[in-house]
Structures are given as C-alpha cells and as structure tokens.
Amino acid sequence: MMVENQARSVRQRQSGGRASSRTVVLPLVILVIFMDMTVYSLVIPVLPSYIRLLGADAVMIGIIFGMYSAMMFLFSVPMGMLSDRVGRRPVLLAGMVLLAVSTVVFGFATTVSSLIAARIIQGISAAATWSAGLALLADTYDRTELGEKMGVTMSAMGVGMVIGPVAGGYLYEHVGYALTFVVPSVAAGLVAFMILILPLGLHPPPSRRSAALLPESGxxxxxxxxxxxxxxxxxxxxxxxxxxxxxxxxxxxxxxxxxxxxxxxxxxxxxxxxxxxxxxxxxxxxxxxxxxxxxxxxxxxxxxxxxxxxxxxxxxxxxxxxxxxxxxxxxxxxxxxxxxxxxxxxxxxxxxxxxxxxxxxxxxxxxxxxxxxxxxxxxxxxxxxxxxxxxxxxxxxxxxxxxxxxxxxxxxxxxxxxxxxxxxx
Known part of the structure; x- marks a missing residue:
C-alpha cells in the first residue's frame, strides 16, 4: 500500500509539473518572441538617421540591417543543436542576455563598427531564442495542438513588428537616442530573469550524441x-x-x-x-x-x-x-x-x-x-x-x-x- 501511495504521489507531481509547465511555457515563449521582434523593429525609424550622423552611406545602412538575417542564417541550426544537447532553458537565457547586451551596445555606439557589432549580437540572440523557444513549444505540446500554439506565437511576432517602430520613434523623440535602447535592454533583462526562475517542465539528461541534421525518414x-x-x-x-x-x-x-x-x-x-x-x-x-x-x-x-x-x-x-x-x-x-x-x-x-x-x-x-x-x-x-x-x-x-x-x-x-x-x- 505504501509503495502504491508513493507511486501515485510521484505521478501526481509529474502531472502537476506538466500542467504547470504548459501554463508557463506558451506565455513565456510568446513574450520572448515578442521581445525579440520589438527590439528588431525598434531600430527601423531610429538607426538610419543616426548612422548618417556617423558619416555612413546608404550601403552601410543596408549592411547593418542585413547582419541580423545573416546571423540568423549562420547560427540557427547550431543554436538548435546546442539546445538539444544542453536543454532549452540555457539557450533561451543566453539569447535574452545577448539581446539585452546588443541593445545596450546600440544605445552607446559611437562608431559604425560598434553598430555592426550590435546587430551581429542581436542576430545571434535571435537564432538562440527562436530555435530554442519554438523547440520548447514542440517539446511541451503534441501534434493535436501544436499548430494553434505556433500560430499564437507567430502572432506575437506580428504584434512586435507593429509596436517596435512606434515605440522606437516615440522614445527617440522624447528621451533621446541612448535611452531609446536602454529601456528595452532592461525589459530584455527582466525576461531573462523570468526564464531563469520559471518552471519549464521535467528535464531529461542532456543528449550524449549529436542528432543527425536530416531526419531518418520524410x-x-x-x-x-x-x-x-x-x-x-x-x-x-x-x-x-x-x-x-x-x-x-x-x-x-x-x-x-x-x-x-x-x-x-x-x-x-x-x-x-x-x-x-x-x-x-x-x-x-x-x-x-x-x-x-x-x-x-x-x-x-x-x-x-x-x-x-x-x-x-x-x-x-x-x-x-x-x-x-x-x-x-x-x-x-x-x-x-x-x-x-x-x-x-x-x-x-x-x-x-x-x-x-x-x-x-x-x-x-x-x-x-x-x-x-x-x-x-x-x-x-x-x-x-x-x-x-x-x-x-x-x-x-x-x-x-x-x-x-x-x-x-x-x-x-x-x-x-x-x-x-x-x-x-
């Protein structure tokens, strides 16, 4: 009887942990994606004029903006593989910390090269948060409900893309260039703290082998x-x-x-x-x-x-x-x-x-x-x-x-x- 009670207690704790993680995971991933896209689009109304003040031309503006996608291309698969090996939380946490760092670098940049460095860090951050965040959703929800959760999460991307330029323009006009980036960097830091403390579910041991890049079938x-x-x-x-x-x-x-x-x-x-x-x-x-x-x-x-x-x-x-x-x-x-x-x-x-x-x-x-x-x-x-x-x-x-x-x-x-x-x- 005692063994059965202990087994029942373990199952209840596991079930409660899964329910708790399901309650936390979706809002957290939505917040992470929203934060990334808000900061990504926040620079749209701000950077072009500031870059010209630093003496750069239109070609350099394109290079700086393109660095984000280039880093996403280069680092998405490595970050995804890393999250398979060490777990989703460390990679998500690293992504949000890098986002906060990149935003601070944007705010205090005085040269074109520092702006390029900020955009590179921001792109690596996005590769980490998107790969690990969407993978965390796939870990948490099965195929009967994953599509809806992914759709809701991608909606957060759209909302961030709408809010970011508006917020960037407003902050730039009212508080100046540096504080335009300090404010979202603090917000990214708070999200990183949430990733650190919130329950994300049960954690299996890290994989000792590297999974194949392509699936065995399909x-x-x-x-x-x-x-x-x-x-x-x-x-x-x-x-x-x-x-x-x-x-x-x-x-x-x-x-x-x-x-x-x-x-x-x-x-x-x-x-x-x-x-x-x-x-x-x-x-x-x-x-x-x-x-x-x-x-x-x-x-x-x-x-x-x-x-x-x-x-x-x-x-x-x-x-x-x-x-x-x-x-x-x-x-x-x-x-x-x-x-x-x-x-x-x-x-x-x-x-x-x-x-x-x-x-x-x-x-x-x-x-x-x-x-x-x-x-x-x-x-x-x-x-x-x-x-x-x-x-x-x-x-x-x-x-x-x-x-x-x-x-x-x-x-x-x-x-x-x-x-x-x-x-x-």
Missing part, C-alpha cells in the same frame, strides 16, 4: 516544407520594399497610406495565424500549405489587378490570410519529422534558416529584376511562382503519401506522438 517532405517556408518568406521580403514603390507609382499613395496598407497585412496575419494553426491541428497541414501557397499567388495577382486603392487593401488583407495558411502548418509538420529523434532544436533551427534565406532572397531577387521589370511585372512573376509551387507541392506530397502506403509523414515510423508521460525539456 526527407522529401522536409524539402517541400522548406520550399514553402522560403516561398512565404520571400513574398514578405519582396512586398516590404517593392509594394510601397508600386503603390506610389500606380496610385500616388503617400507614406502614411503605404504604412496603413502594410500594417493591414500584418494585422490580418496576427488574427489569421492562430486560426491557420487550429485548422492544421484539426485537418492536417499538407493540404493547407499547398493550397495556401496557390491562393497566395492568386491574391498577389489580385493586388496587381485591382483598379483602386481600396480594392488593393482588400486583396492585401486576403494575402494576410493565405500566407498564414501556407506558413503556420509547416511548423508542426517539421516538428513531426523530428519528434521521434529528440531533435526539435535542429527542426526549428532548420525552419529559421530557411525563413532567413527567403527574407534575403526576396529583396535581392527583386533588386536584380527591377532593372529589367516594372514592379507590377515583378509581382506577377512572383504570383505565378507561388501558384506553381503550391500545385507542384500538392502533387509531390500526394505521390509521397501513396508511396508510403497511404500514410502521411506524421504517421510514419518514428514519428508517432509521444505518450503523455514523456519527459519535457
């Missing part, structure tokens, strides 16, 4: 999911610099109007992403990803076809929905490929790497093609690319599904949902 699926992530990220990468040019040329839109249209895209995405994740949990993500890509191509073509600005805004809002449908389901799908291998850090390191590739490819491809094409033609080419990618992905995934005997990637060997009493990281 590599074709991974390639298709990665292509979808790159396509969506490239769409955002093209829209941000070139849609304002199109709107100004075609409708004589003022900067305020352009900002409202882009803000509408972000706002609709914030609302649509949890919904897209919930659909993914309920119906599976393969169809949503491919249909979302094709619908995004149609929506982008509609943006170019609309004869007045109001209809353009409606079509842009539609893109906020379709891009969410294409992107959010890829996250639980990629997590599922690595679920049986104890390598969620690698999974989301790969996700972040391909997203950063898309963000870089979009503007660079646009820069190369704008010398040959009008912005409208550029967008129509990209719309066709999205639609074709969606259709191609649909047939490739369907063929792979049939070759596996009617099973999806998530139901293949080694990819089953872990039992409820599996340890959490």
């Amino acid at each position: 590599r074709l699926h991974l390639a298709l999911y990665a292509a979808a992530v790159v396509a969506v990220a490239a769409t955002y990468g093209i829209i941000e610099p070139y849609l304002p040019v199109y709107l100004a040329d075609s409708f004589a839109s003022s900067p305020v109007v352009v900002g409202l249209v882009l803000g509408l895209l972000a706002l609709v995405g914030v609302v649509a992403q949890p919904f897209a994740g919930r659909l993914s949990d309920r119906y599976g993500g393969h169809i949503l990803v491919t249909v979302g890509l094709s619908l995004s191509g149609i929506a982008l073509a509609l943006v170019m076809a609309m004869p007045d600005l109001l209809l353009v805004a409606v079509a842009v809002s539609l893109m906020g929905i379709t891009l969410s449908l294409a992107l959010i389901p890829t996250m639980p799908l990629i997590a599922d490929l690595y679920r049986g291998e104890g390598a969620q850090g690698i999974a989301f390191g790969i996700y972040n790497t391909f997203f950063s590739v898309g963000l870089a490819v979009g503007p660079f491809a646009g820069a190369l093609l704008t010398g040959l094409l009008l912005p409208r033609t550029l967008f129509l080419f990209h719309a066709a690319f999205l639609a074709v990618t969606g259709v191609f992905g649909f047939f490739m995934l369907r063929n792979a599904h049939f070759r596996r005997g009617g099973r999806s990637a998530g139901s293949s060997e080694g990819l089953t949902t872990p039992p409820e009493d599996a340890p959490r990281i």
Whole structure:
C-alpha cells in the first residue's frame, strides 16, 4: 500500500509539473518572441538617421540591417543543436542576455563598427531564442495542438513588428537616442530573469550524441516544407520594399497610406495565424500549405489587378490570410519529422534558416529584376511562382503519401506522438 501511495504521489507531481509547465511555457515563449521582434523593429525609424550622423552611406545602412538575417542564417541550426544537447532553458537565457547586451551596445555606439557589432549580437540572440523557444513549444505540446500554439506565437511576432517602430520613434523623440535602447535592454533583462526562475517542465539528461541534421525518414517532405517556408518568406521580403514603390507609382499613395496598407497585412496575419494553426491541428497541414501557397499567388495577382486603392487593401488583407495558411502548418509538420529523434532544436533551427534565406532572397531577387521589370511585372512573376509551387507541392506530397502506403509523414515510423508521460525539456 505504501509503495502504491508513493507511486501515485510521484505521478501526481509529474502531472502537476506538466500542467504547470504548459501554463508557463506558451506565455513565456510568446513574450520572448515578442521581445525579440520589438527590439528588431525598434531600430527601423531610429538607426538610419543616426548612422548618417556617423558619416555612413546608404550601403552601410543596408549592411547593418542585413547582419541580423545573416546571423540568423549562420547560427540557427547550431543554436538548435546546442539546445538539444544542453536543454532549452540555457539557450533561451543566453539569447535574452545577448539581446539585452546588443541593445545596450546600440544605445552607446559611437562608431559604425560598434553598430555592426550590435546587430551581429542581436542576430545571434535571435537564432538562440527562436530555435530554442519554438523547440520548447514542440517539446511541451503534441501534434493535436501544436499548430494553434505556433500560430499564437507567430502572432506575437506580428504584434512586435507593429509596436517596435512606434515605440522606437516615440522614445527617440522624447528621451533621446541612448535611452531609446536602454529601456528595452532592461525589459530584455527582466525576461531573462523570468526564464531563469520559471518552471519549464521535467528535464531529461542532456543528449550524449549529436542528432543527425536530416531526419531518418520524410526527407522529401522536409524539402517541400522548406520550399514553402522560403516561398512565404520571400513574398514578405519582396512586398516590404517593392509594394510601397508600386503603390506610389500606380496610385500616388503617400507614406502614411503605404504604412496603413502594410500594417493591414500584418494585422490580418496576427488574427489569421492562430486560426491557420487550429485548422492544421484539426485537418492536417499538407493540404493547407499547398493550397495556401496557390491562393497566395492568386491574391498577389489580385493586388496587381485591382483598379483602386481600396480594392488593393482588400486583396492585401486576403494575402494576410493565405500566407498564414501556407506558413503556420509547416511548423508542426517539421516538428513531426523530428519528434521521434529528440531533435526539435535542429527542426526549428532548420525552419529559421530557411525563413532567413527567403527574407534575403526576396529583396535581392527583386533588386536584380527591377532593372529589367516594372514592379507590377515583378509581382506577377512572383504570383505565378507561388501558384506553381503550391500545385507542384500538392502533387509531390500526394505521390509521397501513396508511396508510403497511404500514410502521411506524421504517421510514419518514428514519428508517432509521444505518450503523455514523456519527459519535457
């Protein structure tokens, strides 16, 4: 009887620990992602003018801003692998500490080289927090609910992107350059303290072996999911610099109007992403990803076809929905490929790497093609690319599904949902 009581007590404590960690993990990861994106976008209205005061030109402005994505590309997979080896908490903590440090360096930078160093540190911080944070969600939630949690978390990214520039401009005008960065550095330090003290669940021993970079099965699926992530990220990468040019040329839109249209895209995405994740949990993500890509191509073509600005805004809002449908389901799908291998850090390191590739490819491809094409033609080419990618992905995934005997990637060997009493990281 005593042994049974002790066993029951252990199970209750484990169950209580899991419930406690589930209560803590989602808000904490949301806060981490929100903090990262707020600081990332906070510099947008502030740095260009300050960099010019230091004697730098437009090329140097581009280099400084591009360092963030470059560091995300280089460090996402290593940080994910590190979180698989040592646990999520140390990597998350290091990411927030680095974010606080980079923000202080921004605030007290007096040379262009120190600004570059600050942006490099900020990019490494993002690689750590995004890879470990999303992996922590995948550790905590199974495939029946992970899509919705990922959608809610990505909504925090959108909110941070909206709040950051507003906060940066306001602080810069009212408290000056240095304090504009000191304030968020203190906030990042507080988040780091929360990561240190809050319960994140049960911790298995660190892995003694390095997991393979690619999953043992489902590599074709991974390639298709990665292509979808790159396509969506490239769409955002093209829209941000070139849609304002199109709107100004075609409708004589003022900067305020352009900002409202882009803000509408972000706002609709914030609302649509949890919904897209919930659909993914309920119906599976393969169809949503491919249909979302094709619908995004149609929506982008509609943006170019609309004869007045109001209809353009409606079509842009539609893109906020379709891009969410294409992107959010890829996250639980990629997590599922690595679920049986104890390598969620690698999974989301790969996700972040391909997203950063898309963000870089979009503007660079646009820069190369704008010398040959009008912005409208550029967008129509990209719309066709999205639609074709969606259709191609649909047939490739369907063929792979049939070759596996009617099973999806998530139901293949080694990819089953872990039992409820599996340890959490």
